[in-house]
Amino acid sequence: MSGGFLFDDYPNLQHLGDLGGVVDWETFRAYVFSGFAGPTGRPLALVTFLLDDNAWPSQAPWFKQTNLLIHVLCGLLLCWATLLLLRNLKRVGEKQAQYIAVLACALWVLHPYMVSTILYVVQRMAQLATLFCLAGVVMYLYGRLQLSMRPRRAYIFMSLGLVAGTFLATFSKENGALLPLLVLVIEFCLPREGRPAWQWRALFLWLPSLAVAALLARYIDFSDNPWPNRNFNQIERLLTEARIVCEYLLHLFVPRIEGNGLYQDGYVISKGLFEPVSTFFAIAFLVALLAVTFAIRKKAPLISLGLLFFFASHLMESTVVGLELYFEHRNHLASLFLFLPLAYYCVIYSARFKLLPALAVVVLGILASMTWLRASLWSDNDKLEFYWVQSATNSPRAINALAAHYLNNGDYEKANEYLLAASRRLPQSSLLTARLLLQKVWVGQASEQDFIQAGERLKLQEFDAQTVKGIRTLVERVTGGDAASNSLDYAHYSLNLLDTMESSPAYGEFPLFMRLVAYLRAQLYLHIGDAAEAYRYYSQAISRYQEADAALAMVAEMGSAGYPEKALELLEQATQVLAQQDSRKLKRSRMSYEQDIAYLEGALREAMKTKNTATEAP
Numbered sequence: 001m002s003g004g005f006l007f008d009d010y011p012n013l014q015h016l017g018d019l020g021g022v023v024d025w026e027t028f029r030a031y032v033f034s035g036f037a038g039p040t041g042r043p044l045a046l047v048t049f050l051l052d053d054n055a056w057p058s059q060a061p062w063f064k065q066t067n068l069l070i071h072v073l074c075g076l077l078l079c080w081a082t083l084l085l086l087r088n089l090k091r092v093g094e095k096q097a098q099y100i101a102v103l104a105c106a107l108w109v110l111h112p113y114m115v116s117t118i119l120y121v122v123q124r125m126a127q128l129a130t131l132f133c134l135a136g137v138v139m140y141l142y143g144r145l146q147l148s149m150r151p152r153r154a155y156i157f158m159s160l161g162l163v164a165g166t167f168l169a170t171f172s173k174e175n176g177a178l179l180p181l182l183v184l185v186i187e188f189c190l191p192r193e194g195r196p197a198w199q200w201r202a203l204f205l206w207l208p209s210l211a212v213a214a215l216l217a218r219y220i221d222f223s224d225n226p227w228p229n230r231n232f233n234q235i236e237r238l239l240t241e242a243r244i245v246c247e248y249l250l251h252l253f254v255p256r257i258e259g260n261g262l263y264q265d266g267y268v269i270s271k272g273l274f275e276p277v278s279t280f281f282a283i284a285f286l287v288a289l290l291a292v293t294f295a296i297r298k299k300a301p302l303i304s305l306g307l308l309f310f311f312a313s314h315l316m317e318s319t320v321v322g323l324e325l326y327f328e329h330r331n332h333l334a335s336l337f338l339f340l341p342l343a344y345y346c347v348i349y350s351a352r353f354k355l356l357p358a359l360a361v362v363v364l365g366i367l368a369s370m371t372w373l374r375a376s377l378w379s380d381n382d383k384l385e386f387y388w389v390q391s392a393t394n395s396p397r398a399i400n401a402l403a404a405h406y407l408n409n410g411d412y413e414k415a416n417e418y419l420l421a422a423s424r425r426l427p428q429s430s431l432l433t434a435r436l437l438l439q440k441v442w443v444g445q446a447s448e449q450d451f452i453q454a455g456e457r458l459k460l461q462e463f464d465a466q467t468v469k470g471i472r473t474l475v476e477r478v479t480g481g482d483a484a485s486n487s488l489d490y491a492h493y494s495l496n497l498l499d500t501m502e503s504s505p506a507y508g509e510f511p512l513f514m515r516l517v518a519y520l521r522a523q524l525y526l527h528i529g530d531a532a533e534a535y536r537y538y539s540q541a542i543s544r545y546q547e548a549d550a551a552l553a554m555v556a557e558m559g560s561a562g563y564p565e566k567a568l569e570l571l572e573q574a575t576q577v578l579a580q581q582d583s584r585k586l587k588r589s590r591m592s593y594e595q596d597i598a599y600l601e602g603a604l605r606e607a608m609k610t611k612n613t614a615t616e617a618p
Helices: 009-017 025-032 043-049 060-089 094-109 112-119 121-146 151-170 174-189 198-217 234-253 278-295 301-313 328-334 340-348 356-378 381-391 396-408 412-425 430-442 448-460 465-479 487-502 511-528 531-545 548-560 564-580 590-616
Strands: none
Touching: 009 025, 009 043, 009 121, 025 043, 043 121, 060 094, 060 112, 060 121, 060 301, 094 340, 094 356, 112 121, 112 328, 112 356, 121 151, 121 174, 121 328, 151 174, 151 198, 174 198, 174 301, 234 278, 234 328, 278 301, 301 328, 301 340, 340 356, 356 381, 381 396, 396 412, 396 430, 396 465, 412 430, 430 448, 430 465, 448 487, 465 487, 465 511, 487 511, 511 531, 511 548, 531 548, 531 564, 548 564, 548 590, 564 590
16 A cells, blocks of 8 residues: 555646645535546546545555555445346355355455556546446346336336446446446346346436447547547557457456556557457457357356456447557456356356365465565555566656656666667657657756757657657746756747647647647746747637636736736736636636636736836836
8 A cells, every 4th residue: 555646646636736625615626527537527536535635745545545445345246246146147046156256256356457456546436437337236136136026126226226326437437337238238148037127128228328339439430540649540449459358358367466557658559450460360369259258148148248248348448439558447347247257167066076165265365465466566666667667668658757767866877878779769759759858958968959859850750648748848847947057048949849849740730739839838938038929829828728727827927927917918818718618617616716817917916016116216
């Protein structure tokens, strides 16, 4: 539990401290509806982070302990769901069903693959989706058992489980919307006897499942560049995911202590059916596996259930939506019933094969040991990232992290040599180009030629959203109070670099960069002392962002720099943005924003008076 925060933890949790902490309804509302991780904003998951702290910065172990408790609760619900499933299946006695349920639960709970979901704080979102999906499954299976005796009670339980479970899971993470489809998969593998009426199934299972399918179909886009912020298109993603899903299955059944972790950006993208050739074999394997799964449904329903549940759970995150390619936490929900067949056959054949119970204990011991070793590695961020860097040799993000480590420890020469060698090995990485320039700026050794060369490389290299973040960090360094003595020169060079990047189709077509570039230019001109140009680009950035919070922050920056007249003009524009913005998208109440505007206006007018008085004084 002693490890720190990582990567996406920061942008998702730092809003806890945006307004001085979550201390009242206004700050609660602002925080809970500040989510950006998915279309829903995942407000329910954000609410649960308040169980651990209401301010930022915070302590990661507090959050990780809650994650562990949620995982244990998921395990208990899985045990209950498995027991109810076996009762519905009616193939084993009650005592055997209990043993199977406990063993299947233990295999899942103790599996080392789950460590990254638990100890990566922000993945509580994935955990909660699993928790509420399991709660929905439990209520459905419990109600199904009551159908012949108490039909009214049964339908109430099943309906409530599906509606509440889907709602709560979806607002924790969007893949929770798959719950009706997952229940359909379970129903498909259960005997027809005891099945709910077709009208109920059509309304509560088929309609929601078809709605999700229709929503996913809207994402289908086989054009050359459907996602300007990704270095793969949709066809390449689908081909690559076939290999990734096979890899998920491999590591679930042949576990390892740790892999590449969160540095998966170096994963080889499938450019065609035989590029690499493993793509063809992965697709062939998955097709054959699905065919076998359907063929054995009646003879071995639990094998079919485990595999179909796994595939159905991956429909949203491993198909046509333009997400990053590879994340272990996508298997937290998908793997729930994957080990059930192993537990089932171990228990029912234990009387015939006396060593099976001992073998089960050995397997659980191995899993527990591997989980303990992996958790120990995760308890130290530095050790963990070094491990990932050594494993993910083709990951620009891993290389970037190690270079940052060298630089932070004062070894600039080592960081520079390491980056230069990596850049020669991975010439298409724009992230490494931006990092190399940032390092030179950081120690004050960058020349105008370095900025020019970086711009020319970026125009030709593959797009990486992390590169945009790196350029923002560079501008913050140039304009910051601890910047090098030649920061004014760097500001001019940075403006030219932004011009070069904007002329590139890779960046010029990316909306986030086009919003950000205006803001970065404004900051650079403000640093130079050109208030007119700073005002022009702040105004442009406000128009592009169309967000009251961003607009007011820019007004404050302009005013703090000593230009209250220009800040007042920006405040008028910010007021218009607030008037036009949908109240549902505001992080606080409209009255709260209006109070901020009134306060800013008063402060800026007072600053103008002070400035004019100082100018008129003899």
